[in-house]
Amino acid sequence: MPPLSRLTRALPAVLAVALLAACGSDDSSDGDDASGASPSASGGGESVELTVLAAASLTDVFEDAAEVYEAANDGVTLTFSFAGSQELAAQVQEGVPADVLVTADTTTMDGVADLTEDPSVIARNALTLVTPPDDPGGVDDLTDLADSDLRLVLAAPEVPAGRYGREILDALGIDAQPDSEEPNVRAVLSKVELGEADAGLVYVTDATAAGEDAVRTVPIPEEDNVLAAYPAAALTESENAEAAADFVEWLLSDEAQAVLADAGFLAP
Amino acid sequence: MTPRRGGGRTTTRVRHRPPLTLALPALLAVAFLLVPLLGIVADAPWHDLGARLTEPSVVEALRLSLLVSGWALVLSVAVGVPLAWLLARTDFPGRTAVRCLVILPMVLPPTVAGVALLRGLGRRGLLGGPLESIGVNLPFSTAGAVLAAVFVSMPFLVITLEGALAGIEPQYEEAAATMGAGPLTTLRLVTLPMVGPSLAAGAALCWARALGEFGATITFAGNLEGTTQTLPLKVYLLLQEDPEAATAVSLLLLLIAAAVIVGLRGRWLGSVRRSPG
Numbered sequence: 001m002p003p004l005s006r007l008t009r010a011l012p013a014v015l016a017v018a019l020l021a022a023c024g025s026d027d028s029s030d031g032d033d034a035s036g037a038s039p040s041a042s043g044g045g046e047s048v049e050l051t052v053l054a055a056a057s058l059t060d061v062f063e064d065a066a067e068v069y070e071a072a073n074d075g076v077t078l079t080f081s082f083a084g085s086q087e088l089a090a091q092v093q094e095g096v097p098a099d100v101l102v103t104a105d106t107t108t109m110d111g112v113a114d115l116t117e118d119p120s121v122i123a124r125n126a127l128t129l130v131t132p133p134d135d136p137g138g139v140d141d142l143t144d145l146a147d148s149d150l151r152l153v154l155a156a157p158e159v160p161a162g163r164y165g166r167e168i169l170d171a172l173g174i175d176a177q178p179d180s181e182e183p184n185v186r187a188v189l190s191k192v193e194l195g196e197a198d199a200g201l202v203y204v205t206d207a208t209a210a211g212e213d214a215v216r217t218v219p220i221p222e223e224d225n226v227l228a229a230y231p232a233a234a235l236t237e238s239e240n241a242e243a244a245a246d247f248v249e250w251l252l253s254d255e256a257q258a259v260l261a262d263a264g265f266l267a268p
Numbered sequence: 269m270t271p272r273r274g275g276g277r278t279t280t281r282v283r284h285r286p287p288l289t290l291a292l293p294a295l296l297a298v299a300f301l302l303v304p305l306l307g308i309v310a311d312a313p314w315h316d317l318g319a320r321l322t323e324p325s326v327v328e329a330l331r332l333s334l335l336v337s338g339w340a341l342v343l344s345v346a347v348g349v350p351l352a353w354l355l356a357r358t359d360f361p362g363r364t365a366v367r368c369l370v371i372l373p374m375v376l377p378p379t380v381a382g383v384a385l386l387r388g389l390g391r392r393g394l395l396g397g398p399l400e401s402i403g404v405n406l407p408f409s410t411a412g413a414v415l416a417a418v419f420v421s422m423p424f425l426v427i428t429l430e431g432a433l434a435g436i437e438p439q440y441e442e443a444a445a446t447m448g449a450g451p452l453t454t455l456r457l458v459t460l461p462m463v464g465p466s467l468a469a470g471a472a473l474c475w476a477r478a479l480g481e482f483g484a485t486i487t488f489a490g491n492l493e494g495t496t497q498t499l500p501l502k503v504y505l506l507l508q509e510d511p512e513a514a515t516a517v518s519l520l521l522l523l524i525a526a527a528v529i530v531g532l533r534g535r536w537l538g539s540v541r542r543s544p545g
Contacts, residue, residue, distance in 0.1 A: 084508065086508040086509065087507075087508045089508075090507055090508045090511065093511070094511075151405075151408065153408075153490065156491065156505060158505055158508050158509050159508075178492065179408040179490065179492060179495075180408045180489075180490025180491055180492050180496065181490075181491050181492055181493075182490065182491060183486065183491065183504065183505065191407075191490070194386060194390060194392060195390075195391055195392040196386065196390050196391050196392070196407045196408070197408075
């Protein structure tokens with residue numbers, strides 16, 4: 001029976017996916033466990049565990065920055081929760097236990113102003129057009145996004161990347177109809193990386209992090225681009241107020257700015 | 269035919285005063301399940317519930333949800349019923365592997381189901397090339413949302429029905445066969461009517477699971493109002509913008525889910541009390 005044997009041949013592939021998933025979820029639950037079990041787990045006395053809610057576009061650079069920061073600050077462990085800025089702000093409003101919030105726009109940060117200390121902008125970022133490396137949609141510039149046959153993916157208008165993207169398109173009068181509005185900018189990137197989308201608008205740093213092998217970058221001219229601002233603030237509800245303030249301050253230091261610049265972020 | 273136990277007339281009529289060591293954790297379990305649901309009911313914006321649930325984008329998401337889950341049910345029945353019959357009635361090589369394959373989506377994280385669908389049916393997936401050559405593009409389409417729902421919900425139908433089929437005494441089917449009924453006639457006139465309630469229960473579970481599908485949908489089919497933004501996706505995005513509206517839509521989904529369970533009462537809650545034959 002050929003159909004059955006094909007099914008059984010597909011089984012290892014399915015199982016492999018399942019295993020991958022198991023690894024993935026292990027990673028994240030490790031993070032959760034760690035944040036839950038901070039004081040007793042490390043008998044160092046002075047040890048502090050900071051939970052940082054950060055915009056999805058900071059995913060790679062903050063992992064790198066954490067290594068630098070933890071090496072320089074003995075006893076401080078950073079745990080990150082990356083998501084769309086708006087989702088993080090909603091979590092802060094719901095009272096999620098965390099210490100620092102970093103969003104990809106000032107609007108979202110302003111929305112939770114009564115729950116944060118004064119924010120400081122720690123970096124800026126521009127947007128770029130990305131396509132799969134073989135450019136199946138034939139995209140040369142932003143005006144090509146008006147093609148209704150093009151499979152275009154944008155971030156949802158609820159998240160900063162989605163708002164910035166629409167700002168750029170609206171200012172140029174480009175009527176782009178997305179095929180999907182992803183819940184955060186990293187989901188846009190992965191749809192392009194997977195080749196499911198012909199084009200997407202992401203941050204320059206997302207494209208840098210993905211690398212040239214994964215996506216083709218079509219730069220947006222400076223005069224048409226918008227600059228995203230990343231404000232960071234300690235949360236007033238933080239149980240580690242001092243450490244949280246220190247971390248926010250450190251993000252503005254030369255050391256942190258060098259890490260951010262390496263990842264393609266612009267100076268605040 | 270059910271064996272009696274312990275000398276009682278039926279096992280369920282023997283009522284013990286529950287020991288505290290069992291009652292307390294059990295109570296905790298009930299409270300744990302109940303409190304979050306009460307939270308939705310308590311925080312729902314009752315004063316303008318109607319207005320929030322009739323907002324165009326919510327109505328659109330509801331329409332799409334009904335369309336997607338309805339198609340998911342139809343497709344699940346079309347291929348799931350024959351599969352359940354084969355699993356219960358025939359012995360073919362690799363049957364155990366097929367059963368594992370059927371159960372897998374039930375325990376797989378739905379997001380992984382979405383990744384699997386992308387890798388299998390996406391444009392760059394295993395079957396992406398052949399599908400594209402015949403003009404089929406599943407990601408970012410309503411059809412993709414339907415397939416995501418079928419992937420995660422069909423197992424509920426197959427497993428429920430297979431269990432019921434395996435529980436039927438084969439003599440009825442054999443009797444039909446001796447009277448000259450072919451396998452398909454037997455299936456239609458004898459087998460399916462006997463498993464009718466289980467089929468209905470499996471279909472209801474399948475439909476409810478399809479209606480609630482989120483992870484595979486957003487991963488495989490994306491999120492676009494009117495095309496792939498079903499109610500669960502709408503709730504997720506609403507929560508970021510308008511938590512009250514998200515609570516209102518959650519309440520709607522909670523009521524639908526509760527209605528399904530109440531509808532299944534005859535099968536689930538009733539079966540416990542069924543007196544032994």
